[in-house]
Amino acid sequence: MPPLIAQIALDLPVPKLFDYVAPTLTPADTGRRVRVPFGRKELIGVVIRLQTESLHPVHQLKSLSAVLDEAPVLPEEILRLLHFCSEYYHYPLGPTVLAALPLALRKTRIATARTPYCWRITAAGRLAAARLPSRAYAQRALYACLLDGNWHETAELAEISTGCRSTLNDWLTLSWIEQQPVADKTDEVLPTAAAAPPSLNSEQEAALVQIVSELARFRPFLLHGVTGSGKTEVYLHAAQAVLDQGGQVLILVPEINLTPQLIGLFRARFTDTLIAVLHSGMNERERLQHWLAASEGRARIVLGTRLAVFTPLPELALIIVDEEHDSSFYQQENLRYVARDVAILRAQHRACPVVLGSATPSLESWHNAHSGRYKLLSLRNRAIAAAQLPAIRLIDSRTRKSPDGLSPPLADAIQMRLQKNQQSLIFINRRGYAPTLVCRACAWAAACERCSAHLVVHLRARQLRCHHCGYAQAIAQSCPDCGNIDLTPSGLGTQRLEQVLQERFPAARVLRIDRDSTQAKGSWESMQQTIRRGEADILVGTQLLAKGHDFPNLTLVGVIGADNALYSTDFRAAERMFAQLMQVSGRSGRAQYPGEVLIQTEFVDHPLYRALQRHDYAGYAQTLLDERRNAGFPPFIYQAVLRAEALQLADALAFLGLAHNCAPQIPEITLFDPTPAIMPRKANLERALLLVQSPNRRALQGFLSSWTTLLYRLRAAKLRWHMDVDPLEI
Numbered sequence: 001m002p003p004l005i006a007q008i009a010l011d012l013p014v015p016k017l018f019d020y021v022a023p024t025l026t027p028a029d030t031g032r033r034v035r036v037p038f039g040r041k042e043l044i045g046v047v048i049r050l051q052t053e054s055l056h057p058v059h060q061l062k063s064l065s066a067v068l069d070e071a072p073v074l075p076e077e078i079l080r081l082l083h084f085c086s087e088y089y090h091y092p093l094g095p096t097v098l099a100a101l102p103l104a105l106r107k108t109r110i111a112t113a114r115t116p117y118c119w120r121i122t123a124a125g126r127l128a129a130a131r132l133p134s135r136a137y138a139q140r141a142l143y144a145c146l147l148d149g150n151w152h153e154t155a156e157l158a159e160i161s162t163g164c165r166s167t168l169n170d171w172l173t174l175s176w177i178e179q180q181p182v183a184d185k186t187d188e189v190l191p192t193a194a195a196a197p198p199s200l201n202s203e204q205e206a207a208l209v210q211i212v213s214e215l216a217r218f219r220p221f222l223l224h225g226v227t228g229s230g231k232t233e234v235y236l237h238a239a240q241a242v243l244d245q246g247g248q249v250l251i252l253v254p255e256i257n258l259t260p261q262l263i264g265l266f267r268a269r270f271t272d273t274l275i276a277v278l279h280s281g282m283n284e285r286e287r288l289q290h291w292l293a294a295s296e297g298r299a300r301i302v303l304g305t306r307l308a309v310f311t312p313l314p315e316l317a318l319i320i321v322d323e324e325h326d327s328s329f330y331q332q333e334n335l336r337y338v339a340r341d342v343a344i345l346r347a348q349h350r351a352c353p354v355v356l357g358s359a360t361p362s363l364e365s366w367h368n369a370h371s372g373r374y375k376l377l378s379l380r381n382r383a384i385a386a387a388q389l390p391a392i393r394l395i396d397s398r399t400r401k402s403p404d405g406l407s408p409p410l411a412d413a414i415q416m417r418l419q420k421n422q423q424s425l426i427f428i429n430r431r432g433y434a435p436t437l438v439c440r441a442c443a444w445a446a447a448c449e450r451c452s453a454h455l456v457v458h459l460r461a462r463q464l465r466c467h468h469c470g471y472a473q474a475i476a477q478s479c480p481d482c483g484n485i486d487l488t489p490s491g492l493g494t495q496r497l498e499q500v501l502q503e504r505f506p507a508a509r510v511l512r513i514d515r516d517s518t519q520a521k522g523s524w525e526s527m528q529q530t531i532r533r534g535e536a537d538i539l540v541g542t543q544l545l546a547k548g549h550d551f552p553n554l555t556l557v558g559v560i561g562a563d564n565a566l567y568s569t570d571f572r573a574a575e576r577m578f579a580q581l582m583q584v585s586g587r588s589g590r591a592q593y594p595g596e597v598l599i600q601t602e603f604v605d606h607p608l609y610r611a612l613q614r615h616d617y618a619g620y621a622q623t624l625l626d627e628r629r630n631a632g633f634p635p636f637i638y639q640a641v642l643r644a645e646a647l648q649l650a651d652a653l654a655f656l657g658l659a660h661n662c663a664p665q666i667p668e669i670t671l672f673d674p675t676p677a678i679m680p681r682k683a684n685l686e687r688a689l690l691l692v693q694s695p696n697r698r699a700l701q702g703f704l705s706s707w708t709t710l711l712y713r714l715r716a717a718k719l720r721w722h723m724d725v726d727p728l729e730i
């Protein structure tokens, strides 16, 4: 019999698998972790395929060092999904597969994919002291430790006695102790007081009926519900229906929305159900435990951010993608994928429904809902009967000027909220004190040496910082060009606005919420508590504040400095800004008090603001879609961008030039000329790109497949390159 050869996925950025001799494996071992020799190191890999032939001479192949775990960690279904992603996004299969595993399983040192257990003494065990052999010191020490009646993890007990495992198993047989998986212990996030679920209103009910009538087959839904319409309640009910039928539910949310509050809501509603939570802020061990609970089918609900889309779920029966328009579903490094799109594919493979929810769907999804590919479900009204959508007023900032940036009508509106003890939120999408430092004498402006970008003034920290590469320096004392010592912070950022508000309203409690003020772990959570308890009067913040939060006492939203999006070079800027403003507007008037939104703008007649005023998502989405159709932009065309980064722009452009020249001739493909990126320099790297597009997705995919094969053969010594399919920006 010829020797069996295993093709192994390794975490190496090359478009191939690696062959090893593997006499003991069978096809049932596909998806299993192995340890293999590689150069002078050992690496963790995953078995992708078994075959009897290799392109290499078999006697030169090495053997696997070890086969890990008791069973495969990645089931066929997930491998298929990863395979597809690797092909569609043109990223090598090895790193794609390895990235789907929790970090702990990618390291050679750490743990097997076995759920860790913890142990606790039973009543019978307490009476058993006399039965321990008197010389068994290790056993006695173990017993003494357990006597405190708490749960103890195996790892902890192993420190007392290395051979504890067999003793523990003996005691378990004797019922002296009990065991449970570590992940199933209730952890830090306690459920908020369990409330009876509200009965659904008729719109919610109608949406739910549609979803549950299609369980057990592939069906994409777009749940378009105005802010505060109670989409979450629809998710909760749909999840309940799936749990009742014995299925697992996967819920994907943007990173920032995965708050203890949301987790608490699910825990309170599903008290008997194990819920796994997966996000990038967890430590390795927690991640592993939750991942195992999900993949072993113990956790019936999985709540996670984009990376959770690849979690194995043996009984998966429903996928929900909340805030589906959110850009945090785009992964922008390594495998560059869109978790929302992968979710749809996964549902298709799995033959289960997938629900995309948003008050401001992406134009891609909206287009799909109107072309019939997705079924549209609408919630037109706010769920709480008394809560109305806020009135939106535009303030012409050309006529209502004020030196500190706060127009009189907005200042009055804030004053009124302070008198009524209600909260205001002022939205400005720029953190820092001022967007840059300028010299009025010679027009010098502080710029980052490593990026083509201005440095932002951070007055608190007395620094100029680059928001693109993290560079920081002390605030310049004089102009390096002309020596002028009177440098001026130019423009408005969150810190300056905070200062302005504090000066205008000295008695008010002003709370700034941006990436800087929430940097410490848990600080955003505690700020949310502060807001909820009514211990802040005015919130100043960036888009962090725009998303998904429910602050019942907030009745005023002010918007400052949103105009930049109107003249951006990015064709998606208007879509993004509209969504952001609609979301942030939606923060006001969510409970019994009516809400109001004031927008300071120089373009009071702009269709974006007019549509916003009418709460007309559908109308504006149509306008944008018409524009996109006429201009030949997505979703009417499919795009991919080949990006190159090098120390010298010429090198990046030269590589793209070669790429351009070697491109296969395929009909329906438009290949543009290489150009420097919109931000040509970032962190000392010069960036250039080459755009390819086609009205035909399949044609584009065919082209990209043959093209990337050629690209790997090009000389690319002094640069990095990657393909970005369905890019978020160009």
Ligand code: ADP
Binding pocket: 198, 199, 200, 201, 204, 225, 226, 227, 228, 229, 230, 231, 232, 233, 383, 384, 550
């Ligand atoms: P969305 O996510 O659509 O913006 P939420 O799910 O946050 O809206 O719901 C807004 C508010 O309405 C929440 O306070 C929620 O508890 C409440 N709510 C949702 N559905 C109902 C219902 N059927 N009856 C009463 N209140 C509801």
Ligand code: ZN
Binding pocket: 439, 440, 441, 442, 443, 444, 479, 480, 481, 482, 483, 484
């Ligand atoms: Zn100067």
Ligand code: ZN
Binding pocket: 448, 449, 450, 451, 453, 466, 467, 468, 469, 470, 471, 683
């Ligand atoms: Zn920089």
